[in-house]
Amino acid sequence: xxxxxxxxxxxxxxxxxxxxxxxxxxxxxxxxxxxxxxxxxxxxxxxxxxxxxxxxxxxxxxxxxxxxxxxxxxxxxxxxxxxxxxxxxxxxxxxxxxxxxxxxxxxxxxxxxxxxxxxxxxxxxxxxxxxxxxxxxxxxxxxxxxxxxxxxxxxxxxxxxxxxxxxxxxxxxxxxxxxxxxxxxxxxxxxxxxxxxxxxxxxxxxxxxxxxxxxxxxxxxxxxxxxxxxxxxxxxxxxxxxxxxxxxxxxxxxxxxxxxxxxxxxxxxxxxxxxxxxxxxxxxxxxxxxxxxxxxxxxxxxxxxxxxxxxxxxxxxxxxxxxxxxxxxxxxxxxxxxxxxxxxxxxxxxxxxxxxxxxxxxxxxxxxxxxxxxxxxxxxxxxxxxxxxxxxxxxxxxxxxx
Amino acid sequence: xxxxxxxxxxxxxxxxxxxxxxxxxxxxxxxxxxxxxxxxxxxxxxxxxxxxxxxxxxxxxxxxxxxxxxxxxxxxxxxxxxxxxxxxxxxxxxxxxxxxxxxxxxxxxxxxxxxxxxxxxxxxxxxxxxxxxxxxxxxxxxxxxxxxxxxxxxxxxxxxxxxxxxxxxxxxxxxxxxxxxxxxxxxxxxxxxxxxxxxxxxxxxxxxxxxxxxxxxxxxxxxxxx
Numbered sequence: 001x002x003x004x005x006x007x008x009x010x011x012x013x014x015x016x017x018x019x020x021x022x023x024x025x026x027x028x029x030x031x032x033x034x035x036x037x038x039x040x041x042x043x044x045x046x047x048x049x050x051x052x053x054x055x056x057x058x059x060x061x062x063x064x065x066x067x068x069x070x071x072x073x074x075x076x077x078x079x080x081x082x083x084x085x086x087x088x089x090x091x092x093x094x095x096x097x098x099x100x101x102x103x104x105x106x107x108x109x110x111x112x113x114x115x116x117x118x119x120x121x122x123x124x125x126x127x128x129x130x131x132x133x134x135x136x137x138x139x140x141x142x143x144x145x146x147x148x149x150x151x152x153x154x155x156x157x158x159x160x161x162x163x164x165x166x167x168x169x170x171x172x173x174x175x176x177x178x179x180x181x182x183x184x185x186x187x188x189x190x191x192x193x194x195x196x197x198x199x200x201x202x203x204x205x206x207x208x209x210x211x212x213x214x215x216x217x218x219x220x221x222x223x224x225x226x227x228x229x230x231x232x233x234x235x236x237x238x239x240x241x242x243x244x245x246x247x248x249x250x251x252x253x254x255x256x257x258x259x260x261x262x263x264x265x266x267x268x269x270x271x272x273x274x275x276x277x278x279x280x281x282x283x284x285x286x287x288x289x290x291x292x293x294x295x296x297x298x299x300x301x302x303x304x305x306x307x308x309x310x311x312x313x314x315x316x317x318x319x320x321x322x323x324x325x326x327x328x329x330x331x332x333x334x335x336x337x338x339x340x341x342x343x344x345x346x347x348x349x350x351x352x353x354x355x356x357x358x359x360x361x362x363x364x365x366x367x368x369x370x371x372x373x374x375x376x377x378x379x380x381x382x383x384x385x386x387x388x389x390x391x392x393x394x395x396x397x398x399x400x401x402x
Numbered sequence: 403x404x405x406x407x408x409x410x411x412x413x414x415x416x417x418x419x420x421x422x423x424x425x426x427x428x429x430x431x432x433x434x435x436x437x438x439x440x441x442x443x444x445x446x447x448x449x450x451x452x453x454x455x456x457x458x459x460x461x462x463x464x465x466x467x468x469x470x471x472x473x474x475x476x477x478x479x480x481x482x483x484x485x486x487x488x489x490x491x492x493x494x495x496x497x498x499x500x501x502x503x504x505x506x507x508x509x510x511x512x513x514x515x516x517x518x519x520x521x522x523x524x525x526x527x528x529x530x531x532x533x534x535x536x537x538x539x540x541x542x543x544x545x546x547x548x549x550x551x552x553x554x555x556x557x558x559x560x561x562x563x564x565x566x567x568x569x570x571x572x573x574x575x576x577x578x579x580x581x582x583x584x585x586x587x588x589x590x591x592x593x594x595x596x597x598x599x600x601x602x603x604x605x606x607x608x609x610x611x612x613x614x615x616x617x618x619x620x621x622x623x624x625x626x627x628x
Contacts, residue, residue, distance in 0.1 A: 001511060001512055001513075001514050002511075002514055002516075005511045005514075009511070012499060012500065012504075013499065015499070016498075016499035307495060308497055310495075311495045311497065312508075312512065313456070313480070313483075314454065314456060314483065314489045314495075315483070315484065315489070315508055315509045315512055315556075316480050316481065316483040316484020316485070316509060316512050316513060316560070317480060317484075317512045318476050318477040318479075318480035318481070319476050319477075319480075320477065321480075321512065395456040395457075396451050396456050396457050399456070399491070399495065
């Protein structure tokens with residue numbers, strides 16, 4: 001019997017019981033579609049986080065004061081000490097490392113911003129001209145903080161786009177004066193509309209020179225130092241250099257924490273990948289259920305078609321051929337089911353992408369392959385028994401329909 | 403051509419051995435027209451199943467075309483069935499979802515004959531059995547006589563040497579029954595050995611050799627020319 005004839009005969013018998021065939025294909029395709037959709041969601045979440053991180057800047061190292069000890073309580077804690085603060089000179093000293101391209105010191109606080117009768121609370125960032133490049137921000141209007149001496153406390157500010165809209169409405173606001181706390185600042189630029197990234201909305205901040213921020217908030221410490229390494233390969237040397245330089249400057253005491261964006265990113269990446277695998281695995285269970293369903297229905301089909309099997313044997317079909325015919329039916333069913341499931345799944349992914357445009361959903365190729373392989377695998381695996389049962393029927397009793 | 407030597411067949415029912423056939427000796431030549439008659443339970447169908455290689459004897463030897471076919475494996479048996487034996491059943495046994503044409507084609511498909519040749523053979527058979535205008539009808543759209551004609555066409559599609567008919571007229575009325583018998587008798591003229599199980603003495607009496615069975619044994623053989 002030729003392969004084409006086997007396929008034709010099997011598809012003929014599938015067409016012969018249309019509703020049963022459709023139901024099985026439906027079960028199979030729901031299984032495949034759920035694998036595709038769920039892994040696409042997981043993968044989308046992973047990519048979303050990765051994108052968010054890289055929008056913060058590339059090759060980023062973050063330095064902050066204090067050190068989290070995992071081995072017991074440090075003596076400083078018992079005395080109620082707070083960690084030694086990071087100074088602007090500490091930040092500038094980091095530039096001595098050949099592995100570090102640029103740094104941006106960061107001071108953060110909240111203040112009242114007012115312009116004529118309008119006022120609101122804002123988050124104020126104190127930083128330097130380098131901030132723009134380190135943090136991958138872009139300007140909407142005007143210019144960013146001027147480069148130059150980091151200690152000079154010029155009274156200029158850059159507004160987030162939403163702040164500008166609220167204070168100035170249709171007017172660009174460039175060149176106007178605003179009041180932050182008890183000081184006046186001239187608006188020299190407005191940030192481009194960027195929206196939220198990592199829970200931090202750059203549209204609702206005001207950026208001023210770091211020295212001005214120290215005056216405004218009456219401090220001298222830094223909240224963070226953002227460090228950009230020269231390249232991906234120099235992230236680790238840059239991290240080591242930063243720790244060494246700061247330890248030296250703090251009289252041999254390692255009282256800062258240095259984390260790399262890569263390390264954080266890798267952790268998130270691992271967590272979310274595991275999550276994707278987990279939901280994909282759960283979805284794959286539905287595929288196994290569909291496989292059991294196929295087995296059940298094939299067994300029923302065998303007992304319904306006992307006479308036909310007897311006839312085929314009488315007409316000269318050996319057991320192996322009968323087995324092949326039932327096998328072909330199962331493979332066709334799961335094959336059609338997985339193709340239908342892929343289409344259904346992709347449609348689902350498209351709908352999700354439409355509903356949540358921010359989420360980069362798309363099923364990873366390995367999940368698509370795994371879904372098809374699982375559905376074909378279960379289809380074949382679960383048809384072995386029914387096909388065997390059909391092949392082993394005794395032709396005499398089968399013809400008698402018993 | 404068909405040679406039975408001391409063939410017995412017994413079944414186990416519960417913990418008892420029931421003999422369906424006892425020590426049958428039988429020889430049938432090509433072109434023989436044999437009818438097997440007898441009360442139900444006399445072993446007629448069992449004999450037919452043994453000849454058709456659908457069943458195996460418990461003891462004895464069955465030779466077909468000179469070769470011993472008693473102990474063939476499943477694959478070899480199937481091959482012999484495909485090439486040498488045609489079956490016609492009382493209840494036609496057509497595949498309900500297939501058209502008349504496809505039912506006739508089935509043995510050819512199973513034997514792996516190329517589509518072009520299949521088409522020629524099936525068209526010829528449809529013509530011979532007057533089924534041309536019914537070729538694309540499914541069995542439930544055919545009359546009983548037409549169904550049995552499709553079944554006979556199917557049984558002869560591989561040009562078998564032996565045609566086994568188990569009550570071929572059992573589900574047909576008198577007139578169509580006659581027609582079907584005529585078709586089968588035409589095959590005998592083409593040197594096919596026709597072996598027919600029947601209850602009906604009027605039909606069985608037409609055969610050149612008539613075997614009468616009781617209790618798993620051939621008790622007498624009468625014949626028109628013997």
